Amino acid sequence: MGRVVIDVMPKPEILDPQGKAVVGALPRLGFDAFTGVRQGKRFELEVDGEVTPEVLEQARAAASTLLSNPVIEDVVSVRAAEEVPA
Amino acid sequence: MRIGVVTFPGSLDDGDARRAVRLAGAEPVALWHADADLRGVDAVVLPGGFSYGDYLRCGAIASFAPIMGEVVAGARRGLPVLGICNGFQVLCESHLLPGALVRNDHQKFVCKDQRLRVESTATAWTSAFAAGAEITVPLKNGEGGFVADDETLDRLEGEGRVVFRYLGANPNGSLRGIAGIANERGNVVGLMPHPEHAVEEGYGPGTDGLGLFASVLGAGLAAVGA
Numbered sequence: 232m233g234r235v236v237i238d239v240m241p242k243p244e245i246l247d248p249q250g251k252a253v254v255g256a257l258p259r260l261g262f263d264a265f266t267g268v269r270q271g272k273r274f275e276l277e278v279d280g281e282v283t284p285e286v287l288e289q290a291r292a293a294a295s296t297l298l299s300n301p302v303i304e305d306v307v308s309v310r311a312a313e314e315v316p317a
Numbered sequence: 318m319r320i321g322v323v324t325f326p327g328s329l330d331d332g333d334a335r336r337a338v339r340l341a342g343a344e345p346v347a348l349w350h351a352d353a354d355l356r357g358v359d360a361v362v363l364p365g366g367f368s369y370g371d372y373l374r375c376g377a378i379a380s381f382a383p384i385m386g387e388v389v390a391g392a393r394r395g396l397p398v399l400g401i402c403n404g405f406q407v408l409c410e411s412h413l414l415p416g417a418l419v420r421n422d423h424q425k426f427v428c429k430d431q432r433l434r435v436e437s438t439a440t441a442w443t444s445a446f447a448a449g450a451e452i453t454v455p456l457k458n459g460e461g462g463f464v465a466d467d468e469t470l471d472r473l474e475g476e477g478r479v480v481f482r483y484l485g486a487n488p489n490g491s492l493r494g495i496a497g498i499a500n501e502r503g504n505v506v507g508l509m510p511h512p513e514h515a516v517e518e519g520y521g522p523g524t525d526g527l528g529l530f531a532s533v534l535g536a537g538l539a540a541v542g543a
Contacts, residue, residue, distance in 0.1 A: 245464060246490065248420045297381070300374055300410065302417040303464060 363404025376406030422490025
């Protein structure tokens with residue numbers, strides 16, 4: 232069974248309140264090295280068989296139509312997942 | 318006049334929207350998300366709520382519902398369509414309106430009576446208002462921050478398509494205080510505040526919300542007479 236991994240991130244110019252909330256919580260736990268956090272989404276799409284170029288093409292189309300909103304988000308990566316030993 | 322109100326899984330304010338339609342003097346028609354059928358209505362309201370649990374993005378999955386194909390086709394023909402709160406999010410995700418709604422900048426859900434200025438009366442849903450009218454209707458959302466790029470914002474302002482603007486402190490971080498916008502033709506309007514909750518004295522902050530429904534009644538009659 233193959234898997235396509237898609238990463239979607241809020242555009243840099245869009246305020247990311249979730250990331251802001253997380254960056255505020257980090258130093259309270261002693262994680263003081265981090266000056267910024269942006270929170271995105273990771274999708275894992277499963278297919279029967281292997282991830283062919285056609286499957287990747289379909290995944291890119293799905294990423295730009297349903298899985299992201301181009302007004303506020305960027306699709307930063309569409310890739311076949313590493314093989315996981317069964 | 319028959320005004321359809323679409324119910325999606327997770328719609329919350331469809332009942333109030335039908336009630337508002339009735340109080341305004343029109344016949345409400347319940348429409349179902351899974352039916353690609355507008356039942357011959359003269360206008361459509363997409364109500365507030367949390368369609369599909371706001372999963373993926375608010376309004377994203379609802380925007381691909383079977384009925385939305387009919388709503389989009391109707392809107393392109395000039396059918397009046399009003400999106401309230403989640404309905405506004407659905408209209409943006411359907412690309413009937415530009416921009417997007419993101420999480421409130423202060424990260425809290427807001428629920429209050431909100432003053433608004435009616436910035437444009439050149440739409441199917443605001444023609445009954447006086448230009449520059451100030452109204453009060455409830456606002457309740459977690460993801461109501463309107464965003465678009467500067468070019469889009471300038472175009473909306475320049476073409477008079479900012480329909481409602483927040484008065485007083487910006488309640489959710491919406492760019493330029495924008496509470497509602499219209500498409501180029503003015504038949505499609507989306508706003509975050511809830512006019513359907515301000516249609517009867519004693520229930521909510523007054524009856525300012527009736528103006529939107531009265532407007533489309535007038536527009537509908539004008540269209541029939543034309």
